[in-house]
Amino acid sequence: xxxxxxxxxxxxxxxxTVAKKLNNPGFDILLIDRTNHHLFQPLLYQVxxxxxxxxDIAVPIRYVFNKQKxxxxxxxxxxxxxxxxxxxxxxxxxxxxxxxxIATGSRHSYFGNDRWEKYAPGLKTLxxxxxxxxxxxxxxxxxxxxxxxxxxxxxxxFVVIGGGPTGVExxxxxxxxxxxxxxxxxxxxxPEDTKIILIEAFDRILSSYSENLSASAKTxxxxxxxxxxxxxxxxxxxxxxxxxxxxxxxxxxxxxAAGNNASPLLKNLDTExxxxxxxxxxxxxxxxxxxNVFVIGDAANYKNEKGNILPGVAQVAMQxxxxxxxxxxxxxxxxxxxxxxxxxxxxxxxxxKAKAIANIRGMEFKGFFAWLIWSLIHVLFLISFxxxxxxxxxxxxxxxxxxxxxxxxxxxxxxxxxxIPISQNPEKQRIE
Amino acid sequence: xxxxxxxxxxxxxxxxTVAKKLNNPGFDILLIDRTNHHLFQPLLYQVxxxxxxxxDIAVPIRYVFNKQKxxxxxxxxxxxxxxxxxxxxxxxxxxxxxxxxIATGSRHSYFGNDRWEKYAPGLKTLxxxxxxxxxxxxxxxxxxxxxxxxxxxxxxxFVVIGGGPTGVExxxxxxxxxxxxxxxxxxxxxPEDTKIILIEAFDRILSSYSENLSASAKTxxxxxxxxxxxxxxxxxxxxxxxxxxxxxxxxxxxxxAAGNNASPLLKNLDTExxxxxxxxxxxxxxxxxxxNVFVIGDAANYKNEKGNILPGVAQVAMQxxxxxxxxxxxxxxxxxxxxxxxxxxxxxxxxxKAKAIANIRGMEFKGFFAWLIWSLIHVLFLISFxxxxxxxxxxxxxxxxxxxxxxxxxxxxxxxxxxIPISQNPEKQRIE
Numbered sequence: 001x002x003x004x005x006x007x008x009x010x011x012x013x014x015x016x017t018v019a020k021k022l023n024n025p026g027f028d029i030l031l032i033d034r035t036n037h038h039l040f041q042p043l044l045y046q047v048x049x050x051x052x053x054x055x056d057i058a059v060p061i062r063y064v065f066n067k068q069k070x071x072x073x074x075x076x077x078x079x080x081x082x083x084x085x086x087x088x089x090x091x092x093x094x095x096x097x098x099x100x101x102i103a104t105g106s107r108h109s110y111f112g113n114d115r116w117e118k119y120a121p122g123l124k125t126l127x128x129x130x131x132x133x134x135x136x137x138x139x140x141x142x143x144x145x146x147x148x149x150x151x152x153x154x155x156x157x158f159v160v161i162g163g164g165p166t167g168v169e170x171x172x173x174x175x176x177x178x179x180x181x182x183x184x185x186x187x188x189x190x191p192e193d194t195k196i197i198l199i200e201a202f203d204r205i206l207s208s209y210s211e212n213l214s215a216s217a218k219t220x221x222x223x224x225x226x227x228x229x230x231x232x233x234x235x236x237x238x239x240x241x242x243x244x245x246x247x248x249x250x251x252x253x254x255x256x257a258a259g260n261n262a263s264p265l266l267k268n269l270d271t272e273x274x275x276x277x278x279x280x281x282x283x284x285x286x287x288x289x290x291x292n293v294f295v296i297g298d299a300a301n302y303k304n305e306k307g308n309i310l311p312g313v314a315q316v317a318m319q320x321x322x323x324x325x326x327x328x329x330x331x332x333x334x335x336x337x338x339x340x341x342x343x344x345x346x347x348x349x350x351x352x353k354a355k356a357i358a359n360i361r362g363m364e365f366k367g368f369f370a371w372l373i374w375s376l377i378h379v380l381f382l383i384s385f386x387x388x389x390x391x392x393x394x395x396x397x398x399x400x401x402x403x404x405x406x407x408x409x410x411x412x413x414x415x416x417x418x419x420i421p422i423s424q425n426p427e428k429q430r431i432e
Numbered sequence: 433x434x435x436x437x438x439x440x441x442x443x444x445x446x447x448x449t450v451a452k453k454l455n456n457p458g459f460d461i462l463l464i465d466r467t468n469h470h471l472f473q474p475l476l477y478q479v480x481x482x483x484x485x486x487x488d489i490a491v492p493i494r495y496v497f498n499k500q501k502x503x504x505x506x507x508x509x510x511x512x513x514x515x516x517x518x519x520x521x522x523x524x525x526x527x528x529x530x531x532x533x534i535a536t537g538s539r540h541s542y543f544g545n546d547r548w549e550k551y552a553p554g555l556k557t558l559x560x561x562x563x564x565x566x567x568x569x570x571x572x573x574x575x576x577x578x579x580x581x582x583x584x585x586x587x588x589x590f591v592v593i594g595g596g597p598t599g600v601e602x603x604x605x606x607x608x609x610x611x612x613x614x615x616x617x618x619x620x621x622x623p624e625d626t627k628i629i630l631i632e633a634f635d636r637i638l639s640s641y642s643e644n645l646s647a648s649a650k651t652x653x654x655x656x657x658x659x660x661x662x663x664x665x666x667x668x669x670x671x672x673x674x675x676x677x678x679x680x681x682x683x684x685x686x687x688x689a690a691g692n693n694a695s696p697l698l699k700n701l702d703t704e705x706x707x708x709x710x711x712x713x714x715x716x717x718x719x720x721x722x723x724n725v726f727v728i729g730d731a732a733n734y735k736n737e738k739g740n741i742l743p744g745v746a747q748v749a750m751q752x753x754x755x756x757x758x759x760x761x762x763x764x765x766x767x768x769x770x771x772x773x774x775x776x777x778x779x780x781x782x783x784x785k786a787k788a789i790a791n792i793r794g795m796e797f798k799g800f801f802a803w804l805i806w807s808l809i810h811v812l813f814l815i816s817f818x819x820x821x822x823x824x825x826x827x828x829x830x831x832x833x834x835x836x837x838x839x840x841x842x843x844x845x846x847x848x849x850x851x852i853p854i855s856q857n858p859e860k861q862r863i864e
Binding site for chain 2: 036053054055060062063065066069072073074075076091093137138141142144145146147182184185186187188409
């Protein structure tokens, strides 16, 4: 029997699951990704805030499949897909397939204001996280150096836009490093000098949780020193700061956690997309009219039986990957496919050390106990990562010492410094 | 008594030692560096070859001094120094000093061919190491992807220029990853497809060691698959490869380990420099005519009693730092200063796993035993790094598994790929 060719685009939680589950010599799998690593995205904010190293939360895709001989891993970006001819175009070549799985994820989006990206980086890749980390650390260094109070305040103001889980995690983690841990090593700036502002357009943060948990998260953030602004709208962002309807916030540190768009590759599919650019998929996650093409994870708009669109979380992508793999490995024809059914095992968001909220099968938790569940589940999730012991060691170390060790600015000053507006004060200042 | 102001430029092995030894409330120390971290440079090649993470060999300077209250750490680059007025110019301000310690180290130099840097990065900073790492990993990915044999050969040829310790370590480590460890995860490229070439201008590598140890290192490298070219001279380097007198080597991977120059800041001192840009210092490491200004480490040209210039290694910088600190803390006047005396505790170079050479107080070692000494000494050196247990764990893991885990390309393909010449073959190729 001729082997069936499966092409999987994207090695996130969804794509990786499909490839792993299709461990069957009857299938030749080509797994293509823009990076050489699978990323444990739920912990990316910890790289951005200098608690973990990139290698702690990323694993080379080749390493994951080094024993699964039916998987070929290639690095690069797909230029086009032709569903009718069953071909993927990539690196000046064409690759035919029997099954295609599109698991390209999402990228932060600026609602048409792409120029904001320069001043307000988002958090989706290791490169994003390293950029944010360098910016935070560099601002603290500049605040320590400057004698100009207006400038110092600008360097010590951190604005996070978007009160979803990523925004809340970032605001909480920045509060910890700028008011408790890293700040201790600075001689001239004080914890009370730093301001952290979380901006949310709706009337509560973490709006996918109950009002009770939302309110608890807000109180926790406020106790940590975060100013939570609800019903607030960003008008503009530039090198000077953030412009809101209610006023201007001067800052050199803006982090964007407000919105996502699906990969632009999907536009080439000539099928229905929703307003976030996601493919509107059928009951079996296939693309309308193409029984052999599936879209999963953040790239898919799938409505469950109740008509709700599933959230863009790892659990959804992994369950979808498993479902698709069973269709492909069983060569199940469209009429014999059962509807994809998502089982929500719960969701949780962490706010800081020993502070989290969780909703597990309808039961709500908050505070230390929620954080403990969060920690355990995340360590368990890292099971396929060889670094799980290191991550645990880092966490235990961090928990008992409240120090962060990964705070490196790898790029040397010169080029980097030009990006930050320097004081216009022409007078030389003297330090005694 | 008024506190004395000490400014130290550079937080390498030399500068760090001075600041640590001057733990005395009578001195106000300002430590300025271009990066926010002290780097354990002897292990930098392991970051470049994906065996260690940046955070394993670097520690934030602020963290080192968080308990030593007389040290202020600032990040940035000195713009000028005025020895007569006893002032350092930095970040649009001026800082007066009683004592100045210049420990600015060195940077790789291209003997006037600065355009080579683009194609042949050197290895001095974390940023350098990450660039080299991405280039090596990306080339292997491109080799796996391409169907063009000429192109594949180019991607799989690694040229290291310079047969000193850094060049030998890099060539050995690249041989290990490209013939033994990482290569195993690739499906299409074979260990025998990769070529590693070490180019040395003189008639032997590691010329600071005995002829016996040099020859042994050469044989070891050759057994590992490295082609060692002696008496070889580079004429040019460009995007296509390396041009030698004896011919052209097509490659996308060139690493420069052939020469260093001292920091350009030293040119502003208006004192005698040698041809590598180092300050020719007096018997007490002071600058001619300025008893309160010292230059140490790679930035200094110091001749010992036998008229030999000391090598640019950590040991020299640290002993010099200790010597300077005792002069400063004792306010020793020039006429009462004893000549600086370097005690050579030995030197060693590692070639690969369980392979090294060492010369310890005249005794020579090679092979596994030399490597064991090298490993122990380097772990001991990391004593002031909080990560020493992690580094040891990485090494033990690596030793028993021959796998490397830190192989991440953090920058996403697109921008990066443009730098690598892409096949000009216009025909679409088909993969079956």
